[in-house]
Amino acid sequence: MIRALLRRLNAGPLPPPQATRRRDFWLSLVAVAVMAVGLRLLETGLSAYWVQMICLAGLNVVLAVSYNLINGVTGQFSLSPNAFMACGAYVTALLTLSPAEKSLSFILEPLVWPLSVISLPLPMALMIAGLVTALLGFVMGFPVFRVRDDYLAIVTLGFGEVIRVVANNAQSVTNGPLGLKGITHLTTVWWAWGLCLAAAFVVTRLIRSSYGLALKAIREDEVAAETMGIDIFWHKMLAFMVSAFFQGVAGGLLAHLITTISPNLFTFFLTFNLLIMIVVGGLGSTTGAVLAAVLVTFGGEWLRVVEEPLSLFGYEIPGIAGMRMVVFSLILVGFMIFMRRGLLGRNEFTWRWLTALAGRRSENK
Amino acid sequence: MSGQPLLDVKGLTCRFGGLLAVEEMELAVPRSQLAGLIGPNGAGKTTVFNLLTGRVKPASGSILFEGRPLIGLKANRINRLGLARTFQNIRLFSELTVMDNVLVGFHGGLKANFISAVLRLPSYRAEERRILARAEEILELMGLMEQAQERAGNLAYGQQRLLEIGRALATSPSLLLLDEPAAGMNPQETLALSALVRRLRDELKLTVLLIEHDMHFVMNLCEELTVLDHGKVIARGAPQAVQRDQAVIEAYLGVSPAKCASTENGDA
Numbered sequence: 001m002i003r004a005l006l007r008r009l010n011a012g013p014l015p016p017p018q019a020t021r022r023r024d025f026w027l028s029l030v031a032v033a034v035m036a037v038g039l040r041l042l043e044t045g046l047s048a049y050w051v052q053m054i055c056l057a058g059l060n061v062v063l064a065v066s067y068n069l070i071n072g073v074t075g076q077f078s079l080s081p082n083a084f085m086a087c088g089a090y091v092t093a094l095l096t097l098s099p100a101e102k103s104l105s106f107i108l109e110p111l112v113w114p115l116s117v118i119s120l121p122l123p124m125a126l127m128i129a130g131l132v133t134a135l136l137g138f139v140m141g142f143p144v145f146r147v148r149d150d151y152l153a154i155v156t157l158g159f160g161e162v163i164r165v166v167a168n169n170a171q172s173v174t175n176g177p178l179g180l181k182g183i184t185h186l187t188t189v190w191w192a193w194g195l196c197l198a199a200a201f202v203v204t205r206l207i208r209s210s211y212g213l214a215l216k217a218i219r220e221d222e223v224a225a226e227t228m229g230i231d232i233f234w235h236k237m238l239a240f241m242v243s244a245f246f247q248g249v250a251g252g253l254l255a256h257l258i259t260t261i262s263p264n265l266f267t268f269f270l271t272f273n274l275l276i277m278i279v280v281g282g283l284g285s286t287t288g289a290v291l292a293a294v295l296v297t298f299g300g301e302w303l304r305v306v307e308e309p310l311s312l313f314g315y316e317i318p319g320i321a322g323m324r325m326v327v328f329s330l331i332l333v334g335f336m337i338f339m340r341r342g343l344l345g346r347n348e349f350t351w352r353w354l355t356a357l358a359g360r361r362s363e364n365k
Numbered sequence: 366m367s368g369q370p371l372l373d374v375k376g377l378t379c380r381f382g383g384l385l386a387v388e389e390m391e392l393a394v395p396r397s398q399l400a401g402l403i404g405p406n407g408a409g410k411t412t413v414f415n416l417l418t419g420r421v422k423p424a425s426g427s428i429l430f431e432g433r434p435l436i437g438l439k440a441n442r443i444n445r446l447g448l449a450r451t452f453q454n455i456r457l458f459s460e461l462t463v464m465d466n467v468l469v470g471f472h473g474g475l476k477a478n479f480i481s482a483v484l485r486l487p488s489y490r491a492e493e494r495r496i497l498a499r500a501e502e503i504l505e506l507m508g509l510m511e512q513a514q515e516r517a518g519n520l521a522y523g524q525q526r527l528l529e530i531g532r533a534l535a536t537s538p539s540l541l542l543l544d545e546p547a548a549g550m551n552p553q554e555t556l557a558l559s560a561l562v563r564r565l566r567d568e569l570k571l572t573v574l575l576i577e578h579d580m581h582f583v584m585n586l587c588e589e590l591t592v593l594d595h596g597k598v599i600a601r602g603a604p605q606a607v608q609r610d611q612a613v614i615e616a617y618l619g620v621s622p623a624k625c626a627s628t629e630n631g632d633a
Contacts, residue, residue, distance in 0.1 A: 202483055209482035210472045210493065213461070217469040220458035227418055229444035229473025229536050238479060346460065 024351045032197065039189045051189060055257050057297040058192030059250045062199045064277040064293040065286055066246035069203050071275075072284035072346075073212065074239040075219025077149065079271050080140065080156040083163040084244045085251030086266035087136050088129040090167065092252030093180045093261060094118075095125035101182050109172040122186050126252045133248025134241045141237045148222070160268060167263035179262025180255075187257035195253060196290075199246045204286055206242065215239055219284075280335055282342030287349040292342070303327055369432060371396045371540055371572050372417075377426035379409075379416055379596075386412045388596040390426070394540070394589075399566055400574045401587035401604075405616055409596040410576045411453055414542050418450050419443045430540065445473055449538035451529040453545045453576070459518030463509055466517050466528055467500045470535025500535065506561075507531040523554040527561075534565070541565065543575035547582050555579060559586050584608065592616065 043051055063081060070078050094102075094111075098119045102111050110116065120128075144155050167174045174180075206212050214235050217225040226232050255261045277296050281288030303324035310317055335342075374392040378385070387409045394400045402410050415421040417428060419440040428435040435443055449470075458466050475496075477489040504510045507527045512520060517528060526546055533541060543562070547555045559582060565571045577583045583590065584604045592600040592607055594616040600607050607613055 205483045224456040226440040
């Protein structure tokens, strides 16, 4: 029902007239300001635990939005975010850790030379991590985009494992299974949600441009897209690299949020979680990905209720640890049965939708 | 280049395993001609289109387009050189709007890089405006302006065929390949299509090569016909001459009983 409503209200002549564009711009600016004030209040008012959760939600939004670009918009079923996050996390951590801390951590084998003396500020480290991860995406793209569909999923899944195995064994670079410890807690809500804004801005602008149209065309019909003069390989690569860039930066911020990283952190489960988010939000919908990333992050916390002991009609039910995962799975199953295309399908929440809705309300009065 | 045909195909041969789909085909389409490719089902007509647009690689032969060899080029490169097609089994981007389908056609020719597109630099915006205006012209020409924001998959069958032509036009071709454009159209729509194709030639100076089973449509529109049967050219020439050609009649209707019956199936 939400979807039908969105589709109806979003329909209209394109492109939006100049006035609408200007209005949307101001509305977005106001929304960002409101968000900033809200974050400020939450940051000061909530416990450290919940602030941590808000940061995590922000990072999940970044990851889901960029993942959606390649899986939802371009239709390439990639399973590599965990590889990109691992790459970004390790690069950032290795660049920001002080030489003293590095020599403390690397007890089995010393860290290789240039890395052992470098110590960069976070913004520069994040930028480098993003670029390195995009480069990794570029290198991966050559074998990956020779295949499609299920095969592409398997190849990208394989790369995720390769990165993890490399992290486990490249002792003198990654410190192997011991991982990196003592990373400074630098990720604040501002970093996390600031990156959200950047990712949402770039991805949305990209999707709305001619390039985004080409990506959707590739999703709809590769043969037709190629026959219409679109170089499908380079367009897939573009989406893959943009997605890798943001996932790398998000991985870097994640490292500075949880302060300890090891290869086992970056298993397929990370990817799986993101996949749940973009499917629940609606494959191809950026706003859906944002919504679902926040819901899934906090959903796990809200569901703790079901693990607490409760009394029902005089019966005492003891709390069962892990019960929330059962409930979570049941909710997901329900989603896949009743809302197969996710919360928003391929539609987006737009200002036009909101103003149209408001206009309708006032008409009814 | 005036004496040279726009499209020059020589000795084109294509095999699918043991099946010889196209055999030693010769085809020359001069500029601004309305050419037709006909033949019974399974004669290899669509395979010829697939060979021309780079979807299928030939076993041997040469394809020259504006004097340039096409064999070995990727499909998107061939399109950029000025060769656009429609598909027999409609292949629209059905989840996108009618307008977006046409806009996709312009993307291959876009000069702005993706960074200027994301930042919406003035150069990109100017290009976008120009493309939008031209897309509207195309939809106007196709009579699809009313449905511009409709999902392409929701269009009526005949309109989908028109949209495919519109999308092909957006890639600014000099040669347009139409694979059964009139299939599924009613007589009025077919008539309108006939007029449209002629306008494309007269006003946009396009060269058109089309595959069609509607003989009335082909005979009235095309200036030169090539008849294909079992991958071989069995006749070519003006429609009236081809119509009377004994080999063509036999390919479509079967060999006359006097000559010994065969199992050829005609469908026109």
